[in-house]
Amino acid sequence: EAGVTQFPSHSVIEKGQTVTLRCDPISGHDNLYWYRRVMGKEIKFLLHFVKESKQDESGMPNNRFLAERTGGTYSTLKVQPAELEDSGVYFCASSQSGASLYGYTFGSGTRLTVV
Amino acid sequence: GQQLNQSPQSMFIQEGEDVSMNCTSSSIFNTWLWYKQDPGEGPVLLIALYKAGELTSNGRLTAQFGITRKDSFLNISASIPSDVGIYFCAGPRSNDYKLSFGAGTTVTVRA
Numbered sequence: 269e270a271g272v273t274q275f276p277s278h279s280v281i282e283k284g285q286t287v288t289l290r291c292d293p294i295s296g297h298d299n300l301y302w303y304r305r306v307m308g309k310e311i312k313f314l315l316h317f318v319k320e321s322k323q324d325e326s327g328m329p330n331n332r333f334l335a336e337r338t339g340g341t342y343s344t345l346k347v348q349p350a351e352l353e354d355s356g357v358y359f360c361a362s363s364q365s366g367a368s369l370y371g372y373t374f375g376s377g378t379r380l381t382v383v
Numbered sequence: 384g385q386q387l388n389q390s391p392q393s394m395f396i397q398e399g400e401d402v403s404m405n406c407t408s409s410s411i412f413n414t415w416l417w418y419k420q421d422p423g424e425g426p427v428l429l430i431a432l433y434k435a436g437e438l439t440s441n442g443r444l445t446a447q448f449g450i451t452r453k454d455s456f457l458n459i460s461a462s463i464p465s466d467v468g469i470y471f472c473a474g475p476r477s478n479d480y481k482l483s484f485g486a487g488t489t490v491t492v493r494a
Contacts, residue, residue, distance in 0.1 A: 272425070301480075301481065303482075303484075308392075308486065309486055310387065310389075310471075310483075310484045310485055310486045310487070311426070311471065311473075311482075311484040311487075312484070313476070313481045313482065313483070316481055324481060327481075359425055359426070361425075363480060368431075369414070369416060369428060369431050369475075369480065370428055370431065372428065372480060372482075373425075374425030374426045374427070375425050376423060376424050376425045377424075377425055
């Protein structure tokens with residue numbers, strides 16, 4: 269079974285530019301989560317999709333961040349325009365509804381550097 | 384939100400030594416989780432604890448759910464080079480699977 273796939277693995281952009289991160293969850297997983305770790309700090313929840321619907325986006329930092337999950341499959345997280353403080357590692361995770369926490373799988377992350 | 388305070392922030396240990404780290408919270412958690420992140424990878428769940436006072440082992444790893452439900456610790460016995468990485472404590476917020484994480488403990492093992 270393929271795991272959660274994220275790309276790109278690394279992205280370096282200039283302040284003011286736009287970046288789009290993509291996450292492909294495990295097939296059949298209805299739940300998709302985005303998290304972010306800023307260097308040295310905790311991994312913070314950003315938002316949660318159930319299929320194509322945003323269940324909770326309380327962790328999104330501000331309106332420069334836009335997440336979508338078209339058709340309930342893959343998800344994108346767009347940052348526009350990027351600021352220096354947006355640098356960090358963005359993780360995606362997916363899970364099946366009703367599954368145990370051991371079925372909650374993280375991707376390898378996208379390391380975003382804004383210069 | 385629920386904040387988890389994890390310590391130590393980093394540790395350098397000799398191969399063969401035991402490692403101990405802990406996590407505390409001002410809020411009660413009904414589940415405590417310990418994850419490990421290898422370099423270049425995402426966090427992987429090592430141990431899940433569901434009951435106050437529970438002590439659970441997974442190979443050389445042992446974790447305990449504190450009886451106050453506000454703390455947990457993770458021990459690694461007889462460390463080996465592949466134990467290097469970042470260890471995170473975590474817990475689900477309320478009744479869903481949105482997780483709160485500690486800031487991580489970075490473990491470096493010297494041969």
